Amino acid sequence: MSHHFQSISFQGMRPGKRLIILGGVHGNEPCGTVAIRRILDELERGTLTIESGSVTFVPVCNPLARSQYTRMGERNLNRRLVPTDFPQQFEDYVANWLCPLLSSHDVLLDLHSFHTPGRPFAMLGPRNNQGDLEPFTHEAEEEALARHLGVELFVDGWLDTYASGVRRRQQMSGCDEQDVQYGVGTTEYMRRQGGYGLTLECGQHEDTAAPEVAYRAILNTLAWLGLSGQVKPTEAANRTTLRLFEVVDRESPDDRLARGWRSFERLEAGELIGIRADGEELRAQEAAHIVFPNPDAEPGCEWFYLARAVDRV
Structure with a gap:
């Protein structure tokens, strides 16, 4: 089955941040795709404009998974995200297209949903550090964006907790990960390229409120970064952070x-x-x-x- 990849970009008249917004990294998570297409419609009609910097939208990152309405096509795109000279699975071809696109931007907002009912939340990266696993220098900017997305719950500790699980299961069958790099997805890749990014989990897959969470987060991100010229959002109150x-x-x-x-x-x-x-x-x-x-x-x-x-x- 043949598929093509699509991204849509808008450039403002003044300099500013280069933002990329992803939907459909997993094919059974429609909220990001729905929200992005709603924003694209507003941009086309002129009710929303990009005044500074640039923004690139990817409504469906994984078209094979989306056509099947499954989490993955041949493997999980959001694990072991890295370009390869020898693509074998469909997601390898996606990575070869998507990774250079991510590298050409400063900030990432990746829109997802989850399996069981629960509150929307944002996944944070690590504290600033010079370690081997996930070195990072944009903690303050990333946290500032997180506080203005429109959610009150935050989770961190992903990659180091995932790495401990990989080390334990290396001797077990059932998963194909070979090392801790299998935990690297879109935001981890973005940070390794010198940028920063957030994964926003907008609600349960079929929750009718999830696309609205994603839509508001896009508007808030555009405003917070000064791309749309709209009034900047206020900080979420009553914030809670959990560490895996x-x-x-x-x-x-x-x-x-x-x-x-x-x-x-x-x-x-x-x-x-x-x-x-x-x-x-x-x-x-x-x-x-x-x-x-x-x-x-x-x-x-x-x-x-x-x-x-x-x-x-």
């Missing part, structure tokens, strides 16, 4: 969650989270929050994450 600290894998198709968890539900110490196929009970070792619970996870892949509250954004 553990990922638990599903080992068997007979492993089951204790109940239908919602992302960010609070767990009390000792509370039953799930039961392994052999009857082993998984209980919270401390008061925490469950994040990204996936009752349909493939064996050997992430089943749920645990997070604790921190003082950050």
